[in-house]
Amino acid sequence: xxSELIPISEAAKRLGISIDTLRRWDESGKLMATRKSPGGxxxxxxxxxxxFLHKLFKIAYEWATNSEPTEIPAPFYSPDSSTFQARLIxxxxxxxxxxxxxxxxxxxxxxxxxxxxxxFDHNIGNxxxxxxxxxxxxxxxxxxxxxxRGLGILKTLQRVRPGLNNHKDALKVAFTEMISGRAPxxxxxxxxxxxxxxxxxxxxxRFQTGDAELIIPKESSDLNITKPKQSLRGCxxxxxx
Amino acid sequence: MNxxxxxxxxxxxxxxxxxxxxxxxxxxLKDVHEQEDIxxxxxxxxxxxxxxxxxxxxxxxxxxxxxxxxxxxHNPSVKATVEILxxxxxxxFNVVE
Numbered sequence: 001x002x003s004e005l006i007p008i009s010e011a012a013k014r015l016g017i018s019i020d021t022l023r024r025w026d027e028s029g030k031l032m033a034t035r036k037s038p039g040g041x042x043x044x045x046x047x048x049x050x051x052f053l054h055k056l057f058k059i060a061y062e063w064a065t066n067s068e069p070t071e072i073p074a075p076f077y078s079p080d081s082s083t084f085q086a087r088l089i090x091x092x093x094x095x096x097x098x099x100x101x102x103x104x105x106x107x108x109x110x111x112x113x114x115x116x117x118x119x120f121d122h123n124i125g126n127x128x129x130x131x132x133x134x135x136x137x138x139x140x141x142x143x144x145x146x147x148x149r150g151l152g153i154l155k156t157l158q159r160v161r162p163g164l165n166n167h168k169d170a171l172k173v174a175f176t177e178m179i180s181g182r183a184p185x186x187x188x189x190x191x192x193x194x195x196x197x198x199x200x201x202x203x204x205x206r207f208q209t210g211d212a213e214l215i216i217p218k219e220s221s222d223l224n225i226t227k228p229k230q231s232l233r234g235c236x237x238x239x240x241x
Numbered sequence: 242m243n244x245x246x247x248x249x250x251x252x253x254x255x256x257x258x259x260x261x262x263x264x265x266x267x268x269x270l271k272d273v274h275e276q277e278d279i280x281x282x283x284x285x286x287x288x289x290x291x292x293x294x295x296x297x298x299x300x301x302x303x304x305x306x307x308x309x310x311x312x313x314x315h316n317p318s319v320k321a322t323v324e325i326l327x328x329x330x331x332x333x334f335n336v337v338e
Contacts, residue, residue, distance in 0.1 A: 106288045110290040178328060190291055
């Protein structure tokens with residue numbers, strides 16, 4: 001699904017600002033128009049507006065659920081693990097300045113790292129189409145979003161648990177059962193760590209793989225797994241703090 | 242011997258980085274005496290994760306057993322990581338003040 005071009009009048013409405021302000025932003029580079037018609041009307045990509053409004057989760061979700069991989073704006077795309085590590089370190093520095101994150105800074109970075117690295121570790125050499133992950137955050141809103149177009153939890157867990165046959169059970173195993181033995185692939189217990197951290201801290205998680213979505217509320221051990229409207233092959237995660 | 246983890250960075254997160262750190266540290270381990278303790282110091286580390294820890298701490302405790310110790314820290318990511326590594330690998334780290 002291609003992002004739509006929206007005329008400046010509609011873009012101004014969505015952002016809740018005047019057309020004049022949008023024109024000034026275009027000239028200053030704060031939010032640049034994607035295209036200008038011969039008559040001078042500015043048009044904006046819907047995706048650019050979403051990013052400007054920090055609809056990170058919406059962008060990530062659409063990218064992960066689309067039948068074909070669409071382009072992700074460069075700042076949110078980590079094509080490889082080393083790019084992801086560098087951006088995690090940048091987030092570590094930024095979160096240190098946000099009062100709501102200061103006490104749980106190391107835990108937020110650690111669980112983000114575990115979820116993102118899970119995508120890389122379990123899909124390396126096997127990405128079905130687009131390699132890499134979507135990784136974005138809004139420190140002020142207290143949101144961290146990760147997504148991949150990988151094989152998903154069920155397929156990667158079946159390598160060590162061939163009996164698993166649905167996404168719901170796979171998600172439950174990934175978040176609750178210690179998986180011992182490293183053959184035939186290295187497998188940490190990263191998602192169990194994520195759950196442990198959430199149980200003990202003011203952090204919540206929404207995580208979807210396949211047709212199973214898990215929601216762990218803040219400081220809760222509840223493992224609420226439901227069937228979302230839309231299925232996806234890889235994984236999408238929303239961490240809130 | 243004290244291992245200052247901050248020499249490997251302030252964010253010790255990925256499995257790959259943990260493996261590289263462990264490989265790089267092998268030459269230093271040759272100098273360890275038979276009865277000597279190996280103590281890991283987390284001072285200066287901001288983020289520590291199970292993936293990195295499993296590649297670095299787990300093989301060291303397997304090799305040195307009770308001589309391998311962790312220095313006490315208030316860092317919550319270190320504490321949570323140590324607990325999950327103990328549970329998943331069925332091991333117990335010695336912690337020293």
